[in-house]
Amino acid sequence: MAFTRKDLLGIRQLSVEEINTILDSADSFKEVSTRAIKKVPALRGKTVINFFFEPSTRTRTSFEIAAKRLSADAINISASNSSLTKGETLIDTARNLEAMAPDAIVIRHPSPGVPHQLAKMIDASVINGGDGAHEHPTQALLDALTIREQKGRIAGLQVAIIGDIMHSRVARSDTHLLTKLGAHVRIAGPRTLIPPGYDKIIEASEGSITMCDRVEHAIEGSDVVMMLRVQRERMSDAFFPSLKEYSVEYGLTLRRLELAAPDCIVMHPGPVNRGIEISSEVVDSSRSLILDQVTNGVAVRMAILFLMIGAEGA
Amino acid sequence: MKLLIKGGRIIDPSQKLDKVADLMIEDGHIGSIEDSLSDNDAETFDAAGLIVAPGFIDLHVHLREPGEEYKETLASGAAAAVAGGFTSICAMPNTNPVNDNASVTRFIIDKAREAGLARVYPIGAITRESKGEELAEMAEMKEAGAVAVSDDGRPVMNGQVMRHAIEYASDHGLVVVDHAQDLNLSASGVMHEGRYSTLLGLKGMSSAAEESHVARDIMLAELTGARVHIAHISTAGSVEVVRRAKQRGLSVTCEVTPHHLALTDAAVVGFDTNTKMSPPLRSEEDCAALIEGVRDGTIDAIATDHAPHHSDEKMLDYDHAPSGVVGLETALGVALTVLHHTAGVPLQRIIEMLTIGPARAFSLTGGTLAVGAPADITIFDPEREWTVEPQQFKSKSRNTPFAGWKLRGQVSETLIGGRRLIEVLHAS
Numbered sequence: 001m002a003f004t005r006k007d008l009l010g011i012r013q014l015s016v017e018e019i020n021t022i023l024d025s026a027d028s029f030k031e032v033s034t035r036a037i038k039k040v041p042a043l044r045g046k047t048v049i050n051f052f053f054e055p056s057t058r059t060r061t062s063f064e065i066a067a068k069r070l071s072a073d074a075i076n077i078s079a080s081n082s083s084l085t086k087g088e089t090l091i092d093t094a095r096n097l098e099a100m101a102p103d104a105i106v107i108r109h110p111s112p113g114v115p116h117q118l119a120k121m122i123d124a125s126v127i128n129g130g131d132g133a134h135e136h137p138t139q140a141l142l143d144a145l146t147i148r149e150q151k152g153r154i155a156g157l158q159v160a161i162i163g164d165i166m167h168s169r170v171a172r173s174d175t176h177l178l179t180k181l182g183a184h185v186r187i188a189g190p191r192t193l194i195p196p197g198y199d200k201i202i203e204a205s206e207g208s209i210t211m212c213d214r215v216e217h218a219i220e221g222s223d224v225v226m227m228l229r230v231q232r233e234r235m236s237d238a239f240f241p242s243l244k245e246y247s248v249e250y251g252l253t254l255r256r257l258e259l260a261a262p263d264c265i266v267m268h269p270g271p272v273n274r275g276i277e278i279s280s281e282v283v284d285s286s287r288s289l290i291l292d293q294v295t296n297g298v299a300v301r302m303a304i305l306f307l308m309i310g311a312e313g314a
Numbered sequence: 315m316k317l318l319i320k321g322g323r324i325i326d327p328s329q330k331l332d333k334v335a336d337l338m339i340e341d342g343h344i345g346s347i348e349d350s351l352s353d354n355d356a357e358t359f360d361a362a363g364l365i366v367a368p369g370f371i372d373l374h375v376h377l378r379e380p381g382e383e384y385k386e387t388l389a390s391g392a393a394a395a396v397a398g399g400f401t402s403i404c405a406m407p408n409t410n411p412v413n414d415n416a417s418v419t420r421f422i423i424d425k426a427r428e429a430g431l432a433r434v435y436p437i438g439a440i441t442r443e444s445k446g447e448e449l450a451e452m453a454e455m456k457e458a459g460a461v462a463v464s465d466d467g468r469p470v471m472n473g474q475v476m477r478h479a480i481e482y483a484s485d486h487g488l489v490v491v492d493h494a495q496d497l498n499l500s501a502s503g504v505m506h507e508g509r510y511s512t513l514l515g516l517k518g519m520s521s522a523a524e525e526s527h528v529a530r531d532i533m534l535a536e537l538t539g540a541r542v543h544i545a546h547i548s549t550a551g552s553v554e555v556v557r558r559a560k561q562r563g564l565s566v567t568c569e570v571t572p573h574h575l576a577l578t579d580a581a582v583v584g585f586d587t588n589t590k591m592s593p594p595l596r597s598e599e600d601c602a603a604l605i606e607g608v609r610d611g612t613i614d615a616i617a618t619d620h621a622p623h624h625s626d627e628k629m630l631d632y633d634h635a636p637s638g639v640v641g642l643e644t645a646l647g648v649a650l651t652v653l654h655h656t657a658g659v660p661l662q663r664i665i666e667m668l669t670i671g672p673a674r675a676f677s678l679t680g681g682t683l684a685v686g687a688p689a690d691i692t693i694f695d696p697e698r699e700w701t702v703e704p705q706q707f708k709s710k711s712r713n714t715p716f717a718g719w720k721l722r723g724q725v726s727e728t729l730i731g732g733r734r735l736i737e738v739l740h741a742s
Contacts, residue, residue, distance in 0.1 A: 012513075089629040111631035112515045113585030132633070133515030169515060195518075197509035 003307035007119040007126040010135035011176040019177060023145050025303035026296070032069055033298055042310050043072035046103040050076045052129065053109040058270060058294070059129055059138075063106050066301035070310075072103075090114070094121035103309040107131070125308045133167045139269055140173035142300040144181065146293050147224055150265050155182030155206060158261075160218040162250065163228030163277055164193045164239075170269045171228060172201065179207030186210045188218035189228075189250060192239045215250050222260045226267045227252050227278045243276050253279045257287065265289050316340050316353055317732055322361025322693060326368055327666035328673075328682035337366060339689040342731040346685060359734075361693055364726055367665045368683050369401025369690030371672040372642065373491075373569055374466070374545060374617035377403075377434070380421060381410025386622040386710045388425040388434060391642070394620070394709035395432035396735045398642040399725035401690035402680050403432050403620075407439040408467045414439035414450035419458035431735060433690075435461040435678065440479045440490060444468045449479060453486045461676050464491035466545060467592075469527065471497055477534050484540035489567075489676060491543045494527035494552070495519070495593065504633055506579040506594040514582060516632060521549040521600070524593055528552045532559045532566055543675055544568035546619050548593040550603030557612040567675040569617035570604050572641060572648040573715060577601075581715065587628045587635035588715045591621065605657050608667065615672040616664070618645045622711030640709050644702055644716045646694060650723030654696070661696065668692075689732035698724045708739060 003021055011019075032040055048067040050060050060076060067074035097105055097118075104125040107115045112134035119126035130136040147154055159178050165171045165187060178185050179202045187198060187209060199209040212218040219225055230246055240246050257264065266278075266288045274280045282288060319337040324347060326332075336351035337344065377391040386394075388405075395403045405422055407413035413422065419436045426434035438455035442448045444465040452463055463483050469492065470476045476492075483490045500519035505511050507518025528544055532555060535542040547553060547568045559566045573591065578598050581589045589595060607613040621638025628635050649668075653659040673681030680690055702719045704712035728735045 089626055090631065091629050109631065111633040113632045116585050117631065131515075135515070172513075172515060195512035196507060197512050200509045201513040 007115070008137055008304060008308065009116050009119060009126065009128045011137045011140050011173045012135070016180055019141070019144070019180065022141055022300065022303050022307065023148060025307055026141070026145050026299040029302040029306070030296070030299040032302070033295070038069050039071055040069065041071045042306055043067065043070035046072040046309050047101065048072045048074050048104045048106065048305060049097065049100065049102040050074065050106045050129070051097065052076070052078045054130070056108055059108065062294070062297045063129065063301050066298050066305055069298070070302055070305055072305065090117050091121060094118050098122055098124065104305060127304060127308070130169050133169050133172070135173045136169040137173050138297070138301055138304060139170050140177040141304070142293055142297040143174055143226070143267060144177055145296045145300055146267065146289050147265070149292070150289060151223060154178060157183045157223040158186065158221055159183050159224040159226065160186045160188065160222040161226045161228065162188045162215055162218055162252070164230055164234065165189050165198060165228070166193045166195045167231065168228050174226065175209060176202060179205045179209060182206035184208045184210070186212050186218040186222065188212040188215045190240050190246070193234070216256065216259055219256055219259045222264055224265050224267060225252060225257070225260055229269065229271065229273060230277045247276045251277055251279060252282050254281050254285070257282060267293060270294070315732065316345070316356035318351060318353060318356040318358045319361050319366055319691070319693070320358055322364045322366035324366045324683065325662055325665050326683040327662055328368065328670040329684060331683070332662055337683065339729070339732040342689055344683050344685050344687050344689055347683065359727065364693050364695050365661065367692050367694070368669040368681050369728065369730065370399045370646070370668040370692050371402045371678065371681055372400045372618050372620070372645070373404045373615055373672045373676060375403040375405055375620040375642065376408065376622065376638070377405045378409065378622060379425065380418065384710070385624050388422060389429035389431070390708065390710045391620070392426055392429045392431035392434060393739055394640070394642040394707060396728045396739060397708045397725070398644070399646050399692040399694060399728050400432055400642060401692065401728060401730045402435060402678065404435045404437050404461060404676065406437050406464060406466045408444060412439050412443050413455070414442050414444070416451065416454040416458035419455045419460050423459045431730070433730065435459070437462045437464050437491065439463065440465040440470055441475065446470045446472055446475060449482055452483055452488055456486050456488055460488065461678060462489045462491050462543070464493070464545065466491065466493045469493045469495045469497060473530060473534070476531070477538065480534050480540045480542060481538045484538065487677070489541045489543050491545050492527065492531050493545045494524050494531060496523045496526050499523035499526065503594070504590060505582050506596045508579055508597050510579040510582055516582070519594055521551050521596065524549050525551040525555060528555050532556070532564060535566055536564055541565040541567070546571050546574065546593055546617070547604070547607070547613060548574050548596050548600060550600045553603045553607040553612055557607070560612060567614040569615040569672070569675070570608065570613045571619045572616060572645045572652070573639060575601065575604055575608070576648050576652045577715060585632045586715070587630065587632055588639055588713050588717070590632060590635055590637050591619070591639050592637040605653065605659070608653060608663065609659055614667065614675050616645065616649055616667045617672065618642055622709055623713045625712055628713050639713050639715055640707070640711050643707050643709060644714060644721070646725055647700065647702070647721030647723050648716060650696055651721045655722050689729055691729040692725065693727040694723065694725045696723050698722070700724050
């Protein structure tokens, strides 16, 4: 089944079939990155613009590599957030982009909804590279691919997502995707960083969400533990007192990991704060699939670009 | 000069009047209301099938002049008011410069009089430049024509300042209108804090941020023995607090906007910035409680909080777009569609909230068809269906959440001092 949407704005709207189409396609693109000549001509002559309003090296590089391995022309534009907020309207942004006749635009922005607003004004395919705390669909897809590779399935797995849920687009997209595919998600973190009604954000699905009082309850028996990055700014906004207390109360250590299932895997969207939300020992252990996530990120992004602007998808 | 309004259903809650009758206007005032009138000298307006009510009063409008005339002027706002059936509107002081002194107050009154459309009553600021620190010259502003004081948009956070403001205003016959919001609790919030803000990853403003200040204001009213008016009430908790205060005989009044009665935070899905306003659209439970507050009389007035913004300004990401939506030209249609046709609230109650309810809240003249009163009259068809087309607005701005909505109930004619003004608008 081809992916027929013009845009990829979030996981929430996607069907299980669409998700599996992307994952299956990503599987086949993984091989390209293992060749000596890491290129296929699939998107030759196509233009992909990475329009990043937030600094990001890894996601942007991942999209750039994905586009180039498909032989597309990849262009990076970074607009500093301050210049955007000082007056350029979304219509001007959209028109400026459209004038360059791109086939696809990957947008990352600190405010939720910008890719959605721009997608309505642009003919090109818009891919959400992360909009504020709202969604980060390609991250969730690469997480799913990683889990599926390791565990052979997603349905029925118990997945813990731990940390600053409130500000995390990764948590939201992963929650949507994992529950749609039948996993049982357990959420934990400092109460100040868990937004109200989080367990109500999903519609009826095969999976489920459970809000846990303690990090240990979320980790107990889990097949997958996903740790979220903690941001230092949250201390000055009185969300938690110190990184030290955070790491003691909420950090993933080998000790806490013992509570999980024996073959539990550890994931993290990166970049990692060693010693804070996750200990060095865990990061460097064989349970950690953090680097596999990065590899899969390129494959997933290749799949998405191919499905959306490749000859059949366009 | 005589104008005979013939055969309309006259509903005037101030006189507990509801009957089909004829109304004679003489020299700009209500002359007589009888079952059947005739006069060969009089011009006639056929009001058969229509409702004839006192001219509507909107307690809460932002007219943007002086300072932001690109969004709206006193003239365009007064025209929008007339188009929406409002004969009197109260202008909030958050202009540039802020209306915190008699000069600006007089400017507003003079400019509005020049426009010759809806009557404009200025609301003065509570504090100088609405900074929330020193009191503004309320006595002088009252003398110049201000009818109330408010720091709408910049709530007075300091309880002591608010207490003094309420006491001082009371001494000068002015009611304090509070935009109840704890700015710290609601910091950076752009929508209601709840299931939808969590889903969308947008920062929310909790109901508690409003309710805590509503409670504070009511306690200060009790402490000082003075009156307080709560602007744009939006949560179930706020309604309940006001209800209990009224039961205890305290002097509190409040208003609700049509958009809070018609929409919930679910409308924010899709990130249309015309769903962004302060206070924000709340949950279904809050919406239901507001409608109940309308029904049982807890809420005194419907006030639009008409807040024009240029489309360029709204064309930003949701976090940075300015808050506010226009409302003068959709108020009646939305109120009738949501309250009357859908929720079964009687017409008399709705008209009360648009006429004598607001008049009493601010001790304004108007809101009545009593004999001798100025002939400020709103005539409307409660059944006529129409579609909201923002491009047709008389307002300079188009920021409405109701674009494309099919509403049931529309203004037929607005008269101020006996002058037929919808005619005047069409001519211009």
